[in-house]
Amino acid sequence: MDTAPGNRTAWLILLRAPALGSAALRRLVAHHGSAERALGALRGGTAARELDEATRGWLDAPDDARIDADLAWLALPAHQLVGWDDPDYPTLLRDIPGAPAALFVAGDASLLWMPQLAIVGSRAASAGGLATTRRFARTLAAAGFTITSGMADGIDGAAHEAALDAGGRTIAVLGTGPDLVYPRKHAGLAARIAAEGALVSELPPGTPGKAEHFPRRNRILSGLALGTLVVEAGLKSGSLITARCATEQGREVFAIPGAITNPLARGCHQLIRDGARLVETPEEVGASLASHAIELGDHLRERLxxxxxxxxxxxxxxxxxxxxxxxxxxxxxxxxxxxxxxxxxxxxxxxxxxxxxxxxxxxxxxxxxxxxxxxxxxxxxxxx
CATH class of the missing domain: 1.10.10.10 (Winged helix-like DNA-binding domain superfamily/Winged helix DNA-binding domain)
Structure with missing residues (x-):
């Protein structure tokens, strides 16, 4: 799934360029056929005139030490870069608006093509919410779905752990570089996910967590999955951003109802009022996603x-x-x-x-x- 050395280096240079966003990179790489050819065009072609001075300076003379450090991370076992020009770029993610230009992966990159369910919810989850999360994640992981979440405290961490404990697979989409763990208390969980599932980020190694990174992460989380399940969420929860991304991407959104006195149920109730599917059992989720999973399986078999x-x-x-x-x-x-x-x-x-x-x-x-x-x-x- 990895790119050739020259193309890989070109990707790293482009991804670290100061003012080249995902949309511009996707267009450039699609037009030129590879990151290496896109970089060559930017360095010597008329397109360079449209770039600001800092970006031109970086493309012409990138920080070799930083690029070498990125290459050293990619040289480690099960570390990969999956770019827009890679035929193994996940098909569901390729279809979403604002898709990332490339993904850094630590672990089993083939899971990006597996039928996934995103499970998200509150960081300050209740004991009941955590128990519900574990039941849904365990059952659906055992049924063959890869459980995808954001490795945050609360619902996210419980979903990852339950999937792994059931002998299933899980993907954590990060709001940091792929070599950093946030929150730090999840260092052990991150190591387990890298060994038995996959850590995924669009951000280069060494990139710290910033507030603006996590909404960007949420579109990837929902974009990789066939559907998104919200277990508990307040009205201002980031989980509602993930659900909104899923809706905009044309994916299924599921929400678990709760007591009307529980503030962590209000976000789920709002989603249900807005058209999310109310679910009470894992089997309801699995049945709803079955036809989508079959279609994705068709794509996978064709690809392989x-x-x-x-x-x-x-x-x-x-x-x-x-x-x-x-x-x-x-x-x-x-x-x-x-x-x-x-x-x-x-x-x-x-x-x-x-x-x-x-x-x-x-x-x-x-x-x-x-x-x-x-x-x-x-x-x-x-x-x-």
Whole structure:
């Protein structure tokens, strides 16, 4: 998923340029085909005339020590830069207005393509709100959804932890550089997410948290996900910004109601009045997102080249998975009669882990596979 060395360096120079925002970078890279060619055009072409003096100075003579430090971070295991010119840039995020030009990732970047549910809520969550968060995150992670949140205190942290404890996957979208942890109390959680999920940021390494970074982070959080669930939120909560981003991006918004005397329920009630879907169980969320997950799974299989043939693209939904795609037959054969984890399935079947995760989700929706404790999967069709 990473870019070639020259293009990677060009991305770092462009991302740190003083006055080049995401929109300008996306246009430049799309026009020239790569960050490296866009940088060359800015350095020697007429486009440079439109830049201010500080930006031109940086592009012509960037701080080598800073770029070298960025490259050193990217050289560490499981550290990647996914740019707008990368075919592995996540398809859902590419569709949103104001998409980031590039993402820094620490962990499993393939999770960016997985069916995700964003779970957000108050930093000062109630005990009941935390318990509800854990129940929803645990159930939906076990059902195959990657749980995405912002690693803030309260609801966010509980969602990440519950997903990992269920043997599932989680993504934390940061309002700092990918090498910094905010709040600091989540240092252990961040390390666990990097090892078992992914930390994601549009900000270069070393960038501290600032107030303006977190609303920007929220659009990425909702943009990666099929839907956003708000558990508890006051009327001025940042979670409502994430929900608004999700609505503007055409994504599902779910809200959990609470007691009318609970100030942390008022934001959820406002969302419900504004059209968010009231939900009481994780199963309601999963059922609502099932068709979207199938569609995303189609994109993923096409990207990974595991579609059986071009003609299979004319079939629809889960019926294709079971009846027309030999990759699914190979997966079911590898699964056998006892529950096993995804890594074991990958070794048995020769299929890539990202593809397996998507395929297993579709088979769950068909009722042919069930999630078992410890991130394992069990056949339900009697081995047929």
């Amino acid at each position: 080249g595991v579609m059986a043939d071009a003609g299979a693209a004319c079939d629809t939904g889960a019926d294709r998975a079971a009846a027309h795609d030999p990759e699914y037959a190979r997966l079911l054969s590898a699964l056998g009669h006892e529950a096993c984890d995804v890594d074991t399935l990958a070794a048995r079947s020769g299929l890539a882990v990202p593809a397996l995760s998507s395929m297993l989700l579709l088979l769950e929706l068909e009722g042919r596979v069930a999630a078992a404790p410890g991130g394992r999967y069990q056949r339900l069709d009697g081995g047929r």
